[in-house]
Amino acid sequence: METQQALSIQRSDATQLSNHGTTRSLSSPFPVHHSTSEEKQPRLLDSQQSSTNGTVGHIFSSSSGTSSDLHFSTVSPNETSKKSPFTTQSSGVLRSTAFRQFLKENNSNSWSTDSLSDFLDFPENSPIKSSNLQPTDNGACDLPPVDFPKPNDWQDWADQLITDDDATTPNWNDILVDDTEPKMELQVGGSSTNSLELKQLVPSSPMTSIPSSCGSGSQSKPRMRWTPELHEAFVEAVNKLGGSERATPKGVLKLMKVEGLTIYHVKSHLQKYRTARYKPEPSSDGLSEKKPTPMQDLSSLDLKTSLEMTEALRLQVEVQKSLHEQLEIQRNLQMRIEEQGKYLQMIFEKQCKFGIDHLKASSSFTLEKSEAELTNEISSSPVLTETDPVKIGSPCEEASSKVAKKQELEVEVEPSESQPSKRAKLNESSTESS
Amino acid sequence: MKFGKRLKQHVQETLPGWRDMYLNYKDLKKLVRLISSSLEYGKSEAEFVYLLNNEIEKFNVFFMEQEEDFIIRHKELQQRIKRVNESEQSSEGEYEEEMAKIRKDMVDFHGEMVLLVNYSNINYTGMAKILKKYDKQTGGLLRLPFIQKVLEQPFFTTELISKLIKECETTMDVLFPTVVVTEEMNDAMIMMAGEGIFRNTVAALVTMKEMRKGSSTQSHFSLPALNLPDSEIIRAFQLKSPIPII
Numbered sequence: 001m002e003t004q005q006a007l008s009i010q011r012s013d014a015t016q017l018s019n020h021g022t023t024r025s026l027s028s029p030f031p032v033h034h035s036t037s038e039e040k041q042p043r044l045l046d047s048q049q050s051s052t053n054g055t056v057g058h059i060f061s062s063s064s065g066t067s068s069d070l071h072f073s074t075v076s077p078n079e080t081s082k083k084s085p086f087t088t089q090s091s092g093v094l095r096s097t098a099f100r101q102f103l104k105e106n107n108s109n110s111w112s113t114d115s116l117s118d119f120l121d122f123p124e125n126s127p128i129k130s131s132n133l134q135p136t137d138n139g140a141c142d143l144p145p146v147d148f149p150k151p152n153d154w155q156d157w158a159d160q161l162i163t164d165d166d167a168t169t170p171n172w173n174d175i176l177v178d179d180t181e182p183k184m185e186l187q188v189g190g191s192s193t194n195s196l197e198l199k200q201l202v203p204s205s206p207m208t209s210i211p212s213s214c215g216s217g218s219q220s221k222p223r224m225r226w227t228p229e230l231h232e233a234f235v236e237a238v239n240k241l242g243g244s245e246r247a248t249p250k251g252v253l254k255l256m257k258v259e260g261l262t263i264y265h266v267k268s269h270l271q272k273y274r275t276a277r278y279k280p281e282p283s284s285d286g287l288s289e290k291k292p293t294p295m296q297d298l299s300s301l302d303l304k305t306s307l308e309m310t311e312a313l314r315l316q317v318e319v320q321k322s323l324h325e326q327l328e329i330q331r332n333l334q335m336r337i338e339e340q341g342k343y344l345q346m347i348f349e350k351q352c353k354f355g356i357d358h359l360k361a362s363s364s365f366t367l368e369k370s371e372a373e374l375t376n377e378i379s380s381s382p383v384l385t386e387t388d389p390v391k392i393g394s395p396c397e398e399a400s401s402k403v404a405k406k407q408e409l410e411v412e413v414e415p416s417e418s419q420p421s422k423r424a425k426l427n428e429s430s431t432e433s434s
Numbered sequence: 435m436k437f438g439k440r441l442k443q444h445v446q447e448t449l450p451g452w453r454d455m456y457l458n459y460k461d462l463k464k465l466v467r468l469i470s471s472s473l474e475y476g477k478s479e480a481e482f483v484y485l486l487n488n489e490i491e492k493f494n495v496f497f498m499e500q501e502e503d504f505i506i507r508h509k510e511l512q513q514r515i516k517r518v519n520e521s522e523q524s525s526e527g528e529y530e531e532e533m534a535k536i537r538k539d540m541v542d543f544h545g546e547m548v549l550l551v552n553y554s555n556i557n558y559t560g561m562a563k564i565l566k567k568y569d570k571q572t573g574g575l576l577r578l579p580f581i582q583k584v585l586e587q588p589f590f591t592t593e594l595i596s597k598l599i600k601e602c603e604t605t606m607d608v609l610f611p612t613v614v615v616t617e618e619m620n621d622a623m624i625m626m627a628g629e630g631i632f633r634n635t636v637a638a639l640v641t642m643k644e645m646r647k648g649s650s651t652q653s654h655f656s657l658p659a660l661n662l663p664d665s666e667i668i669r670a671f672q673l674k675s676p677i678p679i680i
Contacts, residue, residue: 330642
């Protein structure tokens with residue numbers, strides 16, 4: 001109910017987001033901790049946008065006003081078919097509702113449509129969920145192995161889905177748009193929906209409230225992601241109250257006037273703050289203890305030693321800088337790899353479905369046609385072009401292996417140094433390796 | 435087993451408080467083996483996913499705690515610099531002394547932040563690998579969707595920390611006077627590389643290089659080998675290290 005409203009308020013903004021791919025419209029409706037550090041975020045979003053645009057747009061256009069399962073499943077063939085081979089494999093074993101939940105949660109951001117149909121099929125899901133979450137101290141969950149530690153948000157939505165078909169449709173659209181959001185936004189528990197709504201009202205203090213994955217009942221313990229701006233506000237409040245020793249959590253909380261911030265957050269932050277002030281940089285490795293020479297004598301020591309010290313520090317910084325640089329490069333590569341994989345998976349499944357339809361008609365002409373289309377699509381895809389070995393359901397596999405073989409014969413394949421994987425190597429042919 | 439070994443090494447060499455916060459790669463690998471030979475496919479997958487999610491939660495909690503600390507310390511360092519520059523009563527010696535302390539603290543702070551980014555990256559890599567193993571050994575389709583979720587977790591979204599790191603670097607450029615380096619200095623510096631945060635960061639860099647050496651499953655999806663400028667420091671570190679790095 002509350003959740004519903006919260007999300008529908010943001011719908012217009014969210015719609016903008018999917019069209020423009022900017023972070024700005026993001027920062028008000030959805031708590032994004034790094035809304036201020038927009039340099040990286042838009043790039044990430046943009047890249048995600050480009051790969052998911054088709055999906056999102058697709059769903060938006062076709063889901064207006066209808067709430068039937070069938071409609072949803074046809075809307076996003078890629079989503080559904082991605083899931084179905086999986087279930088086919090394990091169909092004999094996994095009829096348990098709990099496992100279905102796992103599946104859904106795994107297909108997190110792109111799961112909206114197929115999970116929607118699942119929810120509607122298995123109304124017994126919701127009661128199971130609600131009884132199992134137990135809040136613990138730091139938010140970690142002690143759950144029986146079968147059930148899944150997820151926020152009760154999903155419970156609410158599941159309930160709504162089962163009881164109120166029409167109203168849920170807009171929600172799923174919103175969640176779809178959340179596709180490009182950092183996942184943490186979706187892990188919002190009951191308590192932080194406030195912050196979702198009120199983010200619009202208090203845009204100047206960007207804050208993200210990230211509850212522990214067991215959101216139910218643990219209203220006082222949601223995990224908070226601090227930002228420098230928020231910290232500034234905190235420091236200001238503390239100073240107004242007479243310094244870190246005199247300020248009380250309650251007072252600070254009141255002064256800060258940030259919605260969604262609890263006294264628990266402020267308390268722990270204040271503690272950290274006090275420690276940091278009165279033991280400035282304790283040199284966590286205890287290096288300072290290793291140096292017997294007290295700092296006062298530094299000026300009277302050999303000038304060379306102090307220069308050495310400074311140079312050593314400089315060198316340390318250089319090493320650290322290069323480590324950081326490498327880490328950033330690595331991270332970007334990793335993200336691009338996954339993005340590629342996602343894109344290719346989508347293309348592949350599209351073609352797969354297309355291929356199956358044509359197989360049914362069983363004409364070789366159409367197969368060649370689909371293969372040509374596939375080649376076109378793949379050759380137009382960006383640089384990294386080999387999919388992760390994706391094992392697909394049996395009908396698909398036939399089509400793909402046929403297509404693959406034809407492509408391998410026709411298209412010149414640059415021999416790659418990599419060891420060929422054992423699965424269908426559909427895209428091997430399209431690899432114009434870098 | 436290569437990644438597992440490297441991870442173990444890294445964990446041994448990392449900051450003491452961090453040792454328990456890394457991915458339980460070995461145990462997860464064992465579980466994957468178990469699952470691939472078991473018949474109860476559906477239930478085991480559920481358990482596997484449950485464990486993975488626990489790991490993710492662990493990373494997130496730790497990461498956000500550290501991040502919060504860093505935000506506080508960052509501000510504090512800035513305050514200290516401001517105070518030192520503004521207090522005109524102190525003598526030249528005292529000023530220098532305080533600045534030296536600040537410099538040292540700043541450099542270590544920078545290092546810790548980089549190590550946190552490294553932590554994030556190693557755990558992500560581990561997750562990607564274990565998921566790949568899972569798919570390969572059980573024929574599942576878990577990897578692709580699951581990794582999408584991981585990409586959005588707080589522990590992987592390190593943009594804020596990177597921003598703080600860059601700000602730190604800018605400040606340090608100002609703080610550090612330029613000096614000509616002599617040969618004797620080099621030796622002293624190499625000695626210092628064996629201690630503290632410096633040691634950790636050099637170790638992390640070396641580990642990274644090792645991890646990215648060609649593996650048996652190298653493909654177009656693998657990261658290229660790491661080419662670091664052949665710094666004396668790194669070589670010296672490798673010689674000093676008791677763990678044989680092949």
